Amino acid sequence: MTELLPNFVHGAWVTGTGAGTPLVDPVTGAELVRVSSAGLDLPRAFAFAREQGGAALRAMTFGQRAERLAAIAKLLQSHREAYGAIALADSGTTAADTAVDVDGGIYTLGQYARWGAKLGDAKALLDGGATPMSKDGVFQSQHLLVPTRGVALFINAFNFPSWGLWEKAAPALLAGVPVIVKPATATAWLTQRMVADVVASGLLPEGALSVICGSSAGLLDQLQPFDVLSFTGSAQTAELIRSHPAVVRHSVRVNIEADSLNSALLMPGASDEAQALFVREVVREMTVKSGQKCTAIRRALVPQDRYESIGAAIAAKLAGITTGDPRDASVRMGALVSREQFDAVQAGIVELATQARVLFDGRRQPLVGADPAVSACLAPTLLACDDPDGSDLVHRVEVFGPVATLMPYRDLAHAQALIARGEGSLVCSLYGDTDGEHASALAACATELAACHGRVHIVSPSVATTQTGHGNVMPQSLHGGPGRAGGGEELGGLRALGFYLRRAAVQADGAVIQSLGALPLTV
Known part of the structure; x- marks a missing residue:
């Protein structure tokens, strides 16, 4: 023993x-x-x-x-x-x-x-x-x-x-x-x-x-x-x-x-550069710590007219993530913490898939240096919820692993209402620009969303290289959130x-x- x-x-x-x-x-x-x-x-x-x-x-x-x-x-x-x-x-x-x-x-x-x-x-x-x-x-x-x-x-x-x-x-x-x-x-x-x-x-x-x-x-x-x-x-x-x-x-x-259904929101009219930052951050939050972060992005909201193209962009980046034994230098994402957690994530994906499409299926991706019958390694999975208004699971069920759901919104008020359906989260991140009236729009949106989050993280091209990341908890800022996030x-x-x-x-x-x-x- x-x-x-x-x-x-x-x-x-x-x-x-x-x-x-x-x-x-x-x-x-x-x-x-x-x-x-x-x-x-x-x-x-x-x-x-x-x-x-x-x-x-x-x-x-x-x-x-x-x-x-x-x-x-x-x-x-x-x-x-x-x-x-x-x-x-x-x-x-x-x-x-x-x-x-x-x-x-x-x-x-x-x-x-x-x-x-x-x-x-x-x-x-x-x-x-x-x-x-x-x-x-x-x-x-x-x-x-x-x-x-x-x-x-x-x-x-x-x-x-x-x-x-x-x-x-x-x-x-x-x-x-x-x-x-x-x-x-x-x-x-x-x-x-x-x-x-x-x-x-x-x-x-x-x-x-x-x-x-x-x-x-x-x-x-x-x-x-x-x-x-x-x-x-x-x-x-x-x-x-x-x-x-x-x-x-x-x-x-x-x-x-x-637990918390944290969100990422691409602002209306965001530039291509801001959109690229959004895509990169969603991928990073799905894969860092194999998605096992209380602050990870679980719901990603984008304007209706960019829904399909952004889904394809995220899926393309996920296809380049190598998953498996972290002892292999080529591996970018390691294991879930246990086989029990592996089974829970698999079951969560199946549940969410009853109300969403699977855009990128990590369950079908090969592993590097890991036996799929034994290990707790699982590649990232991206889902798409075409009808976030008529779906409840995506706003209620958190899959604590490398899983996120993309969803479209009609206008900013609609997006804010969808985010609020998470009933309180640790963090929401906004992606947009700071030139002209865009800065005021970001500030107004952050103020609106502050009531149901412990932290609102705003990413724009002006802070692309200095921002600390949606999911990184820094000691200078509050960590916690209202409602289902625990109220702490x-x-x-x-x-x-x-x-x-x-x-x-x-x-x-x-x-x-x-x-x-x-x-x-x-x-």
Whole structure:
């Protein structure tokens, strides 16, 4: 039997009981390692994190915690080659896709280290200015932000074992809140290895960072009133989390990032150059991480008179994507995370095809260096929905893989109405031009769509080489979305600290307010 990866809890490495769950190479099917959380003393683990890790982090200033984040980023960079090998074996990702995950996590840590350094010696932050509450102005009210006295529990998704950890942990640790992370089982190896490297370095105090691999059973039972919970995954699981007795009873603060039917919209009258950017981005979002991104483009909307030609252009580019074993240098798209995910994507394509035509069928494309009977490799599939008004599946069913649906619209109002049928998404991207009245049209469209998205990403020829990409989540901008996207908010610069800080109003003589020693929270 392969190695059973230990968990790090209450300051010690503890191996779970039982045979554990195997993690397998999604290309070859070979067993890699096993994970188990059975038998762990969860009450002790949570208490240790709250009492030991929390107290030690709160004793530090924001600036000191920022220094630790910067050091962690350097440490992780020094082990990058090992992380790439794990990602290749356990996630089946190409080198480029591994960089999105690993480098993205390291970059996010570095950004929060730089932002946190500006907060210096403060241990608390001011929310706004003081407000007089008496006629003479002496009695005042000041809103203060302080670290919550609980633990931050992260239950993460399989697609980003590195970035998914650090985009949450960076603001949590900077805020002074200890972290317990439960990575998705299928790709837990990379998360566990990164935590192991940080623990071995001694850069964080005991109890500040813990990792539990395997089943999540019993984790939510440990939550108490000052704890916070951040979840990334399906809407069905999110519903269970929100209704969990411990969450309800203790009013636990919860952040959810759920599945999302993100859109890309080619504006009316867009230039050929803007159209080419649209086509390129749709193809990129279908193939990066094999389409396994919560921000990936699922619905692509184009003017009716360009519907057929753009469909042909996207299909032509997809035909040039080589799919298979990422160990082969010619492969541009690797595997889905597991055979189970492979089957789910196949079933999703069949379901969508009841209301859409298949323009490019990845199921019929050859694989490079991968056995189709064993591997989880699947080439991209493009569908076309001729009647998006009369179809419901394309606005309701997300296929979490290299799949997108093209659809036509009559005018901009029609396109916006179709996008809104997604009932809330993480991101929508617009493609158009910025000369003359086009800039105003893009601005007006973005404003209209902002209510149902966490982010509106606008691409024009003027930013073709500098825009960060529809699906790339940058720490400077908000990540989250309303409705079916979960209603959560992450990142957005120092705004992310708000989830881990408690706001309280201090009412006192102005002299006391001035003595709080806190700095303003500038976003």
